[in-house]
Amino acid sequence: MSEADIGVIGLAVMGENLVLNMANHGFTVAVYNRTTQRVDDFIEGRAKGKTIIGTHNPEELVNQLKRPRRVMLMVQAGAAVDKVISDLLPYLETGDIVIDGGNSNYGDTIRRTHEMTEKGLLYVGTGVSGGEEGALIGPSIMPGGNREAWPHVKNIFQSIAAKVDDGAPCCDWVGADGAGHYVKMVHNGIEYGDMQMIAEAYALMKHALGMEAGQMGEVFAEWNTGELDSYLIEITAEILAKVDEETGRPMVDVILDAAGQKGTGKWTGIDALQLGAPVTTITEAVYSRALSFLKDERVAASAHLSGPDARFDGDPKAFLDDLRQALYAAKICSYAQGYQLLSMAASEHHWQLNYGDIALMWRGGCIIRAQFLSRIKQAFDTDPSLANLLLAPYFQQAIASSQGAWRRTVANAVSLGIPVPAFSSALAYYDGYRSAELPANLLQAQRDYFGAHTYERVDRPRGEFFHTNWTGRGGTTASSSYNA
Numbered sequence: 001m002s003e004a005d006i007g008v009i010g011l012a013v014m015g016e017n018l019v020l021n022m023a024n025h026g027f028t029v030a031v032y033n034r035t036t037q038r039v040d041d042f043i044e045g046r047a048k049g050k051t052i053i054g055t056h057n058p059e060e061l062v063n064q065l066k067r068p069r070r071v072m073l074m075v076q077a078g079a080a081v082d083k084v085i086s087d088l089l090p091y092l093e094t095g096d097i098v099i100d101g102g103n104s105n106y107g108d109t110i111r112r113t114h115e116m117t118e119k120g121l122l123y124v125g126t127g128v129s130g131g132e133e134g135a136l137i138g139p140s141i142m143p144g145g146n147r148e149a150w151p152h153v154k155n156i157f158q159s160i161a162a163k164v165d166d167g168a169p170c171c172d173w174v175g176a177d178g179a180g181h182y183v184k185m186v187h188n189g190i191e192y193g194d195m196q197m198i199a200e201a202y203a204l205m206k207h208a209l210g211m212e213a214g215q216m217g218e219v220f221a222e223w224n225t226g227e228l229d230s231y232l233i234e235i236t237a238e239i240l241a242k243v244d245e246e247t248g249r250p251m252v253d254v255i256l257d258a259a260g261q262k263g264t265g266k267w268t269g270i271d272a273l274q275l276g277a278p279v280t281t282i283t284e285a286v287y288s289r290a291l292s293f294l295k296d297e298r299v300a301a302s303a304h305l306s307g308p309d310a311r312f313d314g315d316p317k318a319f320l321d322d323l324r325q326a327l328y329a330a331k332i333c334s335y336a337q338g339y340q341l342l343s344m345a346a347s348e349h350h351w352q353l354n355y356g357d358i359a360l361m362w363r364g365g366c367i368i369r370a371q372f373l374s375r376i377k378q379a380f381d382t383d384p385s386l387a388n389l390l391l392a393p394y395f396q397q398a399i400a401s402s403q404g405a406w407r408r409t410v411a412n413a414v415s416l417g418i419p420v421p422a423f424s425s426a427l428a429y430y431d432g433y434r435s436a437e438l439p440a441n442l443l444q445a446q447r448d449y450f451g452a453h454t455y456e457r458v459d460r461p462r463g464e465f466f467h468t469n470w471t472g473r474g475g476t477t478a479s480s481s482y483n484a
Contacts, residue, residue, distance in 0.1 A: 015074030017135035106178030127184020129366035138162035140366035144180025162365025189268030196285035213250030230370030307417035325405035356380035
């Protein structure tokens with residue numbers, strides 16, 4: 001007899017913990033893993049005594065499920081997802097639901113949603129954020145795809161999701177086809193930016209002020225009690241307090257400075273370039289990881305390339321206060337960029353995104369969860385058509401009161417030779433966005449000069465394009481593509 005409420009395929013860290021979360025909330029879960037020994041070990045281990053049913057092939061899994069059958073895939077993005085779907089298809093019937101809970105590229109999710117619809121199946125692509133702990137005790141869940149599936153998965157998803165202070169779940173329907181995975185992608189891009197800015201603050205404390213790890217941890221712990229209150233600031237304080245048992249040194253000091261990445265931050269940058277969205281801070285965070293990975297080259301270069309003395313000789317207390325304010329201001333700009341990208345993507349893909357609800361979904365459970373997100377929800381609740389977070393009164397005031405400290409921090413970093421690409425790119429974005437006039441008129445003149453790409457005039461309506469014969473040797477023919 002079919003008795004499982006949902007099936008989960010893939011028992012790596014996230015899959016295993018999500019299954020336990022579901023069982024802990026009263027759901028019966030059937031599980032399958034390509035390496036079936038992992039199923040047996042799980043059933044005899046962490047799943048023992050819980051409402052979890054082990055299976056050893058896709059057919060057995062499907063046969064355990066109540067109708068409409070709900071199967072959630074927690075497998076590696078890309079070809080593995082398509083392979084599992086192909087293995088499942090012979091055993092599914094019209095109205096059954098396939099859920100991809102991995103970090104799939106949103107373009108794949110758009111394709112799969114339409115392919116499954118043609119087969120009479122309902123497809124859901126859902127972002128899941130929170131890491132191992134979040135998966136077990138309550139993640140942020142961002143589902144999109146075929147909306148017909150939502151009533152059938154809503155109770156499970158909202159039951160297992162993190163809850164904010166008023167009990168609201170950090171999970172709601174995001175939008176059509178790839179919208180859920182897109183929002184998760186942007187979440188991860190913002191996460192890249194947050195992490196890089198925190199790392200730059202750490203670098204300034206370490207090199208400019210000569211602070212030890214424990215001292216820095218105390219500063220981050222203090223910052224976590226104010227406007228910077230967030231999961232990433234909290235764990236940074238804990239990381240800096242950790243001592244390596246083997247060497248007795250601060251744990252952070254024995255970790256090699258070469259950062260990895262799994263692709264979602266990079267995808268955010270690539271898609272932003274495609275849409276023309278200026279997510280400069282997120283993109284700089286990706287580039288910073290790439291530069292860090294050139295460890296051997298950097299070590300070799302350090303013996304030949306000179307720079308200034310990195311030690312700050314002013315008031316350390318004032319420096320730290322400026323740094324705190326700079327971190328908050330840069331964070332605001334990074335989120336503004338992320339939301340701007342979401343808006344442009346929604347227009348491109350015809351998604352109806354609720355930006356306030358997205359902030360709520362990120363308010364708990366996920367990696368970027370922060371007190372600050374309630375301000376974003378309030379901003380969009382007040383003005384759902386808000387063009388940019390920077391224009392919301394709270395954020396206007398926050399930037400106005402902190403930009404002096406922000407500019408001093410960036411200036412000090414530059415003069416000391418300490419790289420702060422996230423801080424500085426966020427500041428450049430802010431200065432660019434607030435400028436009624438930018439030097440792009442010269443760019444357009446150059447483009448028209450060498451490529452006849454045309455330009456608009458300040459004394460004519462927008463949308464009318466002109467070409468100048470700059471040399472007297474050219475003709476009157478202009479390029480057909482203005483944005484080439």
